[in-house]
Amino acid sequence: MWIWALLIATIFPSITQGAEPQKNVLFLVVDDLRPELSAFKGDQTIVISPNIDQLAAKSLVLKSAYVQQSICGPSRTSLLTGRRPDTTLVYDLNTYWRTAGGDFTTIPQYFKENGYRTAGLGKLFHPGYEASRNDDPISWTDAYYHPPDKKFWATDESWKAVTEAEYQANPLPDTQIADEAISRLNDMVSDALDGTQPFFLSVGFHKPHLPFVFPEEYLDWYPESDIKLPDNPYAPVDMPDAAWSVYGELIAYTDINNLLVTGDINTTIPDSKTIELRRAYYATISYIDGEIGRILEELEYLGLSNNTIVSFFGDHGFSLGEHGEWCKKTNFEDAVHAPMMLHVPGETDGGIVSEKLIEFVDIFPSLVDAAGLPSLELCPEDSSNNATCTEGSSFLPLIDDPDRTWKSGAFSQVQVRINGKNAMGYTIRTEDFRYTEWVRFNTKTNTMNWKQVYGVELYDHRIDPKENVNRATDSNYDTDIVTLSTMLHQGWRYSQP
Structure with missing residues (x-):
């Protein structure tokens, strides 16, 4: 059916040129992704991510974007509600904002309330009943999707390179998510092209979250000799003890635990293991880049790319041995700085880069403005009873002037x-x-x-x-x-x- 809609739009454009259809939204979320991409670090990174690079070339790239808390659940809750942790009252992985902070509208819920078909795949909200009542059902028009055999790829070690035979027999969870995203696009395309109903499709990838699991072919992209150790494997001089996080998430894996790692200040893991982990992290990013590329290619093939906003970001940063730290849950730059970009067809096609300070609470009002929906009002001091407002600012003005005066902090x-x-x-x-x-x-x-x-x-x-x-x-x-x-x-x- 989508083929006929595409043919009609192509051969008889006057039929579809009445009212401009509302823009769709493809909402891409990557877990634990630091800005280790060429769009953010240029030739100072060895990460190979051609598909994300191609998206960046036609997007507003926000090089100085900061999360409100460097933990999955609190960060995702904050950006998805457009409110800060002291408003959502979510500081951990098992608190639901609707019962703690207030019955706050989420990004997909707002689009749903404005006539969009909303679908969520993979990891968007922190999963589970306690954190999101199993992916916040009120936010979606469609049934939420999780890969059915995700547990097959659980591992006790910190990383695993999967053989081609294993990979073909049992596709990795993020591959299953990308497959489902492609299927959903095909299901949504007809209504989107003929202007019947726009879509908001959220695709949340689990990797490069620990354990780093990826097809082994990606190891060849990163020769061990190319992997460098961090040049600051020590705590900052005169750092207060309060600033340190014992990285229990990594220590819990058997290969790390067997090294008798304590996670104490000014201790670290052996250089050989650091190299190993950094290599595996980079390989996992390239794997996810490939899955994102498949989705973006399908978007183009279906004729949707000219009317689909693409939002891409990581939910927070990640330490890879800098300061001797690993993972997140700190206020260091490596943990709170994350990649963010926004493609708005017809407005960012030539690529725009801004160094201005951006916060992840800014995503909600920015997407709303990009889609042409009613703008969000700024929340009052006490917004516990305000379902829909924002504690962020739309960064759309940076498209026209990326160097304009902006946030001071x-x-x-x-x-x-x-x-x-x-x-x-x-x-x-x-x-x-x-x-x-x-x-x-x-x-x-x-x-x-x-x-x-x-x-x-x-x-x-x-x-x-x-x-x-x-x-x-x-x-x-x-x-x-x-x-x-x-x-x-x-x-x-x-x-x-």
């Missing part, structure tokens, strides 16, 4: 335990600095105590982009600290464009 946070007490690390990233205060946090009232401080960090990105020296006690930065602390305490409302 991007805000992130992470909850920790310090000496048996709950604490929160609040951090602000400005153009020149990252500034963090670790303070007491009351989990009953969900409020911070700025006067009870467990540690302060200041990194000068002008001379120390890898955040190797904490300058919070350097008197040369006294004025900067006063300014940054004021900005942090005032909060995000005072740093808006």
Whole structure:
């Protein structure tokens, strides 16, 4: 049926040129993806990602995008509701925002309420009943999809290269997700092309989340001799203990546990294992790039690419041995900085790059504006009873002027335990600095105590982009600290464009 719709649109364009059909949305999410892509690092990365690179070449590439919390569940909840963690009250993997923070509208739910067919595949919300009531059913018009045999590829070790025979016999979960995405596009194409109903298709890939599992052919893309160790495998000088995360997620795998790794400050894993893990991580990214390429190729083949917005991002960053850290759950640049790009047909086709500060809460209002739906209002101070609003800003104006004056700061946070007490690390990233205060946090009232401080960090990105020296006690930065602390305490409302 879609073939007839495509032929009609091609041969008799006047029939379809009445009212411009609403733009579709392809929402691509990649788990644990740091901005280790050529669109973000140029020739400073060895990652091979031709399909994502091709998408970047016709997108608004946001090189300075920051998540609001570097943990899957809280980050996804924040970006999908357009609200920050202190509003959603989601700081872990087992809290549902609708029962904790408020009955907040999600991105796919908003598109559904505005006439879109919405479908979710793979990992979008943090899965499970506690975190999302099994993928937040209210957000979707179609039944949610998870690969039926995902557990087949579970492994006790931190990575696995799958043979071609194994791969053909039992496709990897992310391959199954890409297959389903292609099937859904074919099912949606007719209504989308004839203007009957636009779609919002969310495709969430599980990798490169641990364990790194990928077809073994991708190892050939990364000769071991090309893999480099991080040049800063030590904690930042004068780093407060509060800033450290013991990377239990990695330690839990048998090959790492057998090395007697503790995860303590200024310890790390052997160089040979670091090389091994970095190689496997890069290979997994290239595998996911291939699956994304299949979906984008089908979008083009079906004649949908000229009227489909493509949003691509990673849900947070990932440490690969920098500072001796692994995984996420920190406020370091490696954990909170993630890739983000947006393709809007007819507007970003030539490729646009912006270095302006972006926050992941900005995705919701930006997609709404790109699709031409009613814009979201800014949330009031207490938005617990406001179903639909945003604590972000649409970054669509950067398409016309990527260098325009924009946000003065991007805000992130992470909850920790310090000496048996709950604490929160609040951090602000400005153009020149990252500034963090670790303070007491009351989990009953969900409020911070700025006067009870467990540690302060200041990194000068002008001379120390890898955040190797904490300058919070350097008197040369006294004025900067006063300014940054004021900005942090005032909060995000005072740093808006």
